[in-house]
Amino acid sequence: MPYVYAFDHKHRRPPMELKDRLGGKGANLAEMTSVLGLPVPPGFTITTDACRAYRAGGWPDGLDGEIERHLARLEKAMGRRLGDPDDPLLVSVRSGAKFSMPGMMDTVLDLGLNDESVEGLAAATDDERFAWDSYRRFVGLYGRIVLGVDGDRFEAPLEAGKERLGIEADADIPPDELRSLVADAKQVIEEVAGHPFPQDPRVQLRGAIEAVFGSWDAPRARAYRRREHIPDDLGTAVNVQAMVFGNRDDESGTGVGFTRDPATGLKGEYGDFLLNAQGEDVVAGIRTTEPLSGLRARFPAVHRELLDIFARLEHHYRDMCDTEFTIERGKLWMLQTRVGKRTGAAALKMAVDMTRDLKISRDEALLRITGDHVEQVLHPQLHGGGDRIVAKGLAASPGAAVGKAVFSAEAAVEAAGRGDKVVLVRNETSPEDVHGMQVAEGVLTARGGLVSHAAVVARGWGIPAVVGVEAMHIEGTSFTVDDVTVEEGDVISIDGTTGAVVLGAAELTQPEPPAELDTILRWADTARKGRLGVRANADNGEDAAHARRFGAEGIGLCRTEHMFLREDRLPVVRRMILASGEDGERAALEELGRVQEEDFVEVLEAMDGLPVTVRLLDPPLHEFLPSTEELALKEARGERLTGEEQALFAAAREWEEDNPMIGTRGVRLGVLKPGLYAMQARALVRAAIRRVEAGGKPIVEIMIPLTVTRPELVLARSWVEDAVEGALAEAEAGAGSGSGSGAGVRRRLRIAIGTMIETPRAALCADELAEAADFFSFGTNDLTQLTFGFSRDDVEGRLMEAYLAEGLLARNPFETLDAAGVGQLVHLAATRGRRARPDLKLGVCGEHGGDPESVQLFLEAGLDYVSCSPYRVPVARLAAGQAAVRAGAPRH
């Protein structure tokens, strides 16, 4: 296989399909040249194969010969020779990997200039200043990129010269000064590199190609690939292309153009243009650009040609393209094109529009939307303010918020009472902060990971949150980051989509979701129909109603502990824990049962006619007790503990655990305090009966958490069944003496009993569990924690970053399900569970339910639904629809 292909090479397959060898830029150049016949400056592409060979064993055999042959062909086509002292050919050397890595890798322009050819260029163009300015730029670029000289060594003399001469613009520097700058630059190169600046254009070219190959392994490129999940072993292609000059004269110019507006998706060309300039001048932003439409008056023919090209590109690529072009002495040259990046709103509009005007299919339209696009149009975003970012934390709950910093829940409530918007700032939050979180615009914590209390509660309520800002130090009612201090009442902004913390009030974009969002989501719903449902995790009626508005088809996880944590209920929960006798415990449980029943009625009403999966109490009891450390400190400080505090202290000590995540939680708690689950089940069934009596259609699924053995599930099931029977008998007795409508309740009540699959053992023994379960719900957060032995709160900061940076993990397994390990368990449990019980309903609740790649895996494993936080439901609907499209027709 050759290492080098000319842009006009007739490939057997469309060049677009050869991106892995030609790179994105090379493939597009070939596409434009050989397929579309557009005016592209000629050139050739050195493939990624060559880069890989180079990385493995140095400069590949035979590559020199191939380059020489293509160079000869290029010289012939252009009628100029590289290094020709009279009229030299100049080339650009650019990287181009399979996946776009903007700004990550190196480019060398104007290659071919040397002390002789610069004079030829000056003569040929009759423009000494242009020629010497080009040479100055080339020497600097080459020195920096190929020879590793610090760019300041070239910039500083340039600035000094301009100051000395009283000049502002580079274009005004006289030729003599340019000559002197070139001489200085060559001097610097010789000093730093230990050898003179190479005059031989072949040596220049080889150097530039090697530099591009090498830039693949530069730290910033590696870091970018890690972030974007691009494999490290792909390598980059190199494009060598004849230079054209937009800075030749006033009949020349350069610009970037989009075939539609990438911000709004509106049809019609869009872009910027700069007269008598090179591409870097556009990017540098020193001179004010003109809109593309300005071309119409100045170069009507070029403008027509460009619009024609745009139309051909759109029809060819069947998508919006962005382009770079240059006009040299009135002639249009296309330098680059690719499918353009776009905002969420634009993506949605274009996808829908293009089903009509470019005839893409609905499936194709669907696959062009990402979860980020949907998030963008749903959540407020910080707009600008980038320069005032003082710290970054974990993006825990999407959306942006602006408000006065407050440092306690009480302060939040007080300030909110006065009508102030506040951002609650805490080291970490606990149940005692919940009333403050409820009134805050956003939450900011110094500690904790993406499943910390703050993160989970905020996501559940759709409150923007940034957590784990390790650089932030809170002292009393202020925090400092480096040398910046924020006092209580100072305004700050946070962006829970990016993790940014900004000083002052940043501007927010508060979006109105475009109509196209609905269209796309409807298409997604059609695609996933009968394949994968989407439910929401919601703990109360309000959240359930939100979720339903976002299109949730039920609740996959209703956590009952959040009901326990409300300020007015915590004392009752504590009374239950502290109760010494059975009577006291029963009385406290009865009281809790009464309030839970009301909560359940609200949730069931909001989700009437749709399934609601309620998880019985899951967290360890000490989460409902005060911190032992705080009480111990209080005591040590000589403060007296009240009698109640002493009792709570003793209970907290008793229930304290070394590793609470894998301690006495879930059904284990149920085994130690059997009255608890019976109470919860009874409250739920009573609530359902009330809904039936009110004419509703409650569909209840009761879920036992953290099961590891079948006898556990059988036992827990028996409590629930007893509670169901008891509540029904109670209702029937009540109805018998009253309205007489109670007889039908039993018939109309639909209650399923199932379990979470969240330990490896539950997955491995799924067949046994399925015999006692109507449904499984995969708790993939805990399953991931246990499969890896990763305590999420502990590893998700420093350690996870190191693991991702060093490539020890390809993805954060808490964001994208680990297919090799955890995914095996999901597949295995689904298969074994269904083998034991073919009608077993399978779902997943947890963060992965909203992650597209994970959703794909869940669909392939045969799950019936995913469940995620209400605000993530649209993303999950999209992802589920895409997964169904990608998976093709179901296997049966």
Place this chain on the structure above:
Amino acid sequence: MPYVYAFDHKHRRPPMELKDRLGGKGANLAEMTSVLGLPVPPGFTITTDACRAYRAGGWPDGLDGEIERHLARLEKAMGRRLGDPDDPLLVSVRSGAKFSMPGMMDTVLDLGLNDESVEGLAAATDDERFAWDSYRRFVGLYGRIVLGVDGDRFEAPLEAGKERLGIEADADIPPDELRSLVADAKQVIEEVAGHPFPQDPRVQLRGAIEAVFGSWDAPRARAYRRREHIPDDLGTAVNVQAMVFGNRDDESGTGVGFTRDPATGLKGEYGDFLLNAQGEDVVAGIRTTEPLSGLRARFPAVHRELLDIFARLEHHYRDMCDTEFTIERGKLWMLQTRVGKRTGAAALKMAVDMTRDLKISRDEALLRITGDHVEQVLHPQLHGGGDRIVAKGLAASPGAAVGKAVFSAEAAVEAAGRGDKVVLVRNETSPEDVHGMQVAEGVLTARGGLVSHAAVVARGWGIPAVVGVEAMHIEGTSFTVDDVTVEEGDVISIDGTTGAVVLGAAELTQPEPPAELDTILRWADTARKGRLGVRANADNGEDAAHARRFGAEGIGLCRTEHMFLREDRLPVVRRMILASGEDGERAALEELGRVQEEDFVEVLEAMDGLPVTVRLLDPPLHEFLPSTEELALKEARGERLTGEEQALFAAAREWEEDNPMIGTRGVRLGVLKPGLYAMQARALVRAAIRRVEAGGKPIVEIMIPLTVTRPELVLARSWVEDAVEGALAEAEAGAGSGSGSGAGVRRRLRIAIGTMIETPRAALCADELAEAADFFSFGTNDLTQLTFGFSRDDVEGRLMEAYLAEGLLARNPFETLDAAGVGQLVHLAATRGRRARPDLKLGVCGEHGGDPESVQLFLEAGLDYVSCSPYRVPVARLAAGQAAVRAGAPRH
């Protein structure tokens, strides 16, 4: 299938093989009657099938008819009828389950007596007192067992009557008093049961049989089965047998006999005998029994007959039997026999002896020894003292200890310095207590589970330990349990085999292991040869030497953290953690490296020629830092922290974790502090090189802990390989300038690099890991914790007890490997690992390596060796040998 079989029924298979239907007692009675033709009072067995049918659906159809037919046959054989007013047949009704449950279930004697037949019995035996005493006993027994009357209601009047009459022995109570006692007892029964004492013997019989069936489900029987892992659904058989009377006259008597001495295993009969008495009198221990040899003088013919029967029983059962017999008017009757229980010493001696005198095979001899037998002869045991047991905790490290209670490590060192024997009592231990543990006879803690610091360290050193004594409250230098207080200096005794804590100095049996232990272990070694090796977990030269003496074939786990925890090293470890710059860290690591090298030299020397698996640092760093809580309390109390304390406090806060068990441990620590593993590997390789230079044969296996992905292992492997290469180069350079012997070091050094399999993900991805590993070692403790989501320290007390008591778990999975869940992962990892790398060496380190059932699973999964604590090595050798015998020829 019939529900009832006579003892003389000719079964198609030997009755011994029908234990699951006839129960143990019924099978043995049938064996003696129908096979051996011994003098057994006739009777019949109602099978366990009947019990199961009864438990499922009440009294089985047809059972009455069968019982009636067998009763008629029994009456015919005995020439007497049940309830005959002139000469009644009396029967006993006894339970008899498949597995012996001594004292757990019910027995009714003398059934058939009523107001009429008692007079017949008196007339027929010409002994009114005997007849009425029998009736009194029967009414009481029947009332208590069948009708549920409190036994005190019968005992109290008996005692009152004796006092009134001035009588001591029951046998002296005159007939009139007995008549009156019977009348009173019948009165009590009518009052409590609501109906009169049944006079109809058929009703009596049915009641007794139902009572025996019912006793299967009595709480104490259930509890016993849980403890002994006997399934709940087996049910019991019922044996109905003609009564014979050892209390008839002075030509009568009763006794128990063993065919050999069950305490020592010495040959020759052994037992007790009581003239003119019934079985219960022997058990009651009121009258002093005579040794069995006393029979020779008194009943020479009976004695000869008994010895003849003993010999026949031993040859028939091919084992030592225990028996119950009765002599009625000079005639010998065998009431029961079974293979007898024995002490460890006796078991060993008999097993070896019987290969000669009973021709049992060595395999059979091997299978008769249990791990407890071996432990018994190896560790001191508490002897007596049962009445002074004040508390029970977890049996954490076997053996017993007596000493003065001390409450701090310092006090332990001081007292030991004075020559006192001490037991160290702590809430829990930490690295700072280690020097106190080293000098203590035993360790006692109020908190912590079987893998707590105290437990692990004590087992490693063979120090007896009882941990997690929740009833114990320590205050300063005393502890209280209920109303008992133990002050510093008071003598206490602990038994780490049973978990008992005893006040005062209990008597200890300090065993000298019998010669037969060696014999048995050699046979075990032969059986397991080439199948399953046994290594030890040892962290220093002394432990390694111990282990080798116990027969360890290498070290399966050398934990390097214990080296870090020694008092003189902790400061250096802390310096390493606190080091702000790389230089400081490197200097501290160098210093640690030097001491580790010395440690490794000692271990390698002790295990010269055998493999030593060294695990690189595993625990989280905060284990080496002081408790944050203690420092915070110190601060809160207004005490000033020193500068060093402040720095340690900050570091401890930084490294503190919510769930340290699944936090930054093992190779994760290596990733964050790469110099650490490099240092350890270098120290180990340098030590190995020194051993080679000294003429030794070190075989080194370096083990990476907690690996979850292949890139992790590849990275860690590269550090180790670099360290190996560096140390070798260093040695060769040194040798080159010196002795010249260094050249051969590289050739003679054997270093393998492998990983622990201790997370579910590692097991699931074993094929990937195997590509970068020379060996796997299953860390089944952590694997169990993660598969179940059980933090051992948190669940092993209250929760595990509840789970075992309620049958939610059949076994504690930390003692016996959970075959259904964790076992699946072990099998899967072994299979996938070997598929990827056929020469992969597989071992297991952790508590399960010494558990017989688990060892069986490991052998079947194809593991190469198990590793356990040094003092458990003999048990593991036995278990491995037994596993090999049970598994039969290897499958290839």
